Amino acid sequence: MLWQLFAAFFKIGLFTFGGGYAMIPLLQAELVERKKWTSEEEIMDYYSIGQCTPGIIAVNVATFIGYKQKRLAGAIAATVGMILPSFMIILALANIIRLYMENAYVTHAFAGIRIVVIALIADVVLSMSRKAVGSLFQGAVFAAALLYLLLFGGSPTVVVLTAAAAGLLAGGRK
Amino acid sequence: MIYGLLFFEFFKIGLLALGGGLVTVPFLFELAEHYPWYTAEELVNMIAVAESSPGPVGVNMATYAGFKAAGVSGALTATVGLVFPSVVIIVLIAAFWDKIRQTKIFSYLMHGVRPAVLALILNAGAELGLLALSDIWAVVLCAAFWGAIHYIKLHPIIYIVAGGILGIVLGL
Numbered sequence: 001m002l003w004q005l006f007a008a009f010f011k012i013g014l015f016t017f018g019g020g021y022a023m024i025p026l027l028q029a030e031l032v033e034r035k036k037w038t039s040e041e042e043i044m045d046y047y048s049i050g051q052c053t054p055g056i057i058a059v060n061v062a063t064f065i066g067y068k069q070k071r072l073a074g075a076i077a078a079t080v081g082m083i084l085p086s087f088m089i090i091l092a093l094a095n096i097i098r099l100y101m102e103n104a105y106v107t108h109a110f111a112g113i114r115i116v117v118i119a120l121i122a123d124v125v126l127s128m129s130r131k132a133v134g135s136l137f138q139g140a141v142f143a144a145a146l147l148y149l150l151l152f153g154g155s156p157t158v159v160v161l162t163a164a165a166a167g168l169l170a171g172g173r174k
Numbered sequence: 175m176i177y178g179l180l181f182f183e184f185f186k187i188g189l190l191a192l193g194g195g196l197v198t199v200p201f202l203f204e205l206a207e208h209y210p211w212y213t214a215e216e217l218v219n220m221i222a223v224a225e226s227s228p229g230p231v232g233v234n235m236a237t238y239a240g241f242k243a244a245g246v247s248g249a250l251t252a253t254v255g256l257v258f259p260s261v262v263i264i265v266l267i268a269a270f271w272d273k274i275r276q277t278k279i280f281s282y283l284m285h286g287v288r289p290a291v292l293a294l295i296l297n298a299g300a301e302l303g304l305l306a307l308s309d310i311w312a313v314v315l316c317a318a319f320w321g322a323i324h325y326i327k328l329h330p331i332i333y334i335v336a337g338g339i340l341g342i343v344l345g346l
Contacts, residue, residue, distance in 0.1 A: 013229050015331050020230060021298035025330045041288070045275075048287045049267060051294070054189050054281035055260025056198075056232040063261050068266035073196055075265050077206055079257060090237040091246060092342025105342055110226045110339020115308035116333045121299035125292060125322070132288040141286055145293035150300060157192050159290050166278065167286020 001070055002077045007033060009081030016118045017110070020050075020057035025120035027061070028127075037069055041131055051160045055075050058082060137170050176244045177251045183209075184236050184255035191232065198232040198256075202239065211243035232256060312346070 008030050016023040024043065031037045038046075050060035059082055086099070093100050093131025100106055133142050141163050148154040187201045187329050194244075199221065206214045217235075218312055224234035233253060284285025307313050340346070 002202070006276055014226050015334050016230070016300050018225070019298060021274050021295050022302070023186075024295060029330050044288050044291045045284060047294070048284070049264070051291075052192075053260060053263050053267070054192050055257065055263070056191075056230045059257050060229040060234065060260050061265050063264040064268050066269070067265055072265060075261060075321065079261055083233050083253060083257065084227070086227070086233045087237050089227050089229070089303075090223075090234050091221060091241060091249055092229065094238055097219055100273060101219065101226070102224060106226065106250045108341040108344075108346050109338035110341065111306065111346035112339070112344070113314075113334055114302060114337075115316045115341075115346070116319050116337030118303050119293070119316050119323055120330050120333065121295060121302070122320055123323045125296045125299065128292055128295070131206040132292040138289040142289035142293050145290040146296060148301055149293060149297040150296070152183055153297065158295050159294060160287055163286040163290030164283045164288070167283045170286065 002073055004035070005066050005074050006071055006077040006081040007020070009078045010084055012062075013082040013084040014059075016058060017113050018110070021047075022117050022121060023058050023061070025117075027065075031065065040066055040128055044128065044132060048160050050165075051156050071169060088149050137166075141166055176242075176248065178241055179209075180240055180248055180251045183256040184240070184252040185258055187232075187236075188256040189259040198235060202235055205239065209243070212239055216242070315340070 011027045012023060015026055024047075027038075027043055028040065032040055032043065043082055046061045046064045047057065049064065050057040055059060061076040062082035063075045067075035070077070089113060134141050145159045145163060148159060149156075175190070183205055186197055187205075191197045191201060199217075202217055203214060206212055206217050212220075220235060220238050221231070223238075224231040227234065233251040233256065236252040237249045242248075252318035303316075307316060319333060319337065322328075323330075
């Protein structure tokens, strides 16, 4: 089980391009659909916790899921698995950074990968929206948060904390 | 000595950088000013590399800075220092998670937070979109990939690899 946790997060870490939220499609395919270790809703909960606690969000989510599966040993296995690919790649690249950055194949490949990551994120948003926006209140929170982020470049942490306060005030009412 | 210092400095960043990712950047610039580990220019290059290599940007930065300062063991020290505070905090929260989840207050909080997280995910996609969807062909390709992802439902890794290959073949 520890090995499985490590391997699953190693795979996710290796293919996460473009930051913590870009990891969600991989989490969903690997952990929700394949291993059935967690659910879409729980992943959203982990992200809200990860966003309001210090540290790197992708790592926080890995630690959380690892702990849920196998306590402290699981948390460490998942965290190390998540970090190890970047660690090894950066060590390999550290002395040839210029060459790597100026390599035409690398540039083209990443232009293609970014386009795919956008499509993957769009699909995740679509599938999660059924679970996350189920009432008028939730629709309003979604719209307000999105406007604040897109127009004012707001802080994600502020978004989560404000939405939590709004949820508390609404007290589960629709 | 250098290891203690590396650990301590990255521990501090791990503890103070709320929200992750590029939030670590201002802290890293500060380190460039205070220590001879790497220069501000190297840091700028590194941010670009971190965005063109897999994994969380913050981790990439810690690994690189640690490596520049004290080789492979420096990289290890800085990276462990960076994630140490959050691992402790998350483990503490996770330990009480099942109790927390069952409370009414938590369900109220999450009723508000889930749509906000959805907005955060969409925003992350939009930010990437501004960067990557630079012409009409990129938009068309993105739409085509979305169609394939939505209706064929293969593992995301397959699409990511396909995107990389297509990027090279089409010279994107």
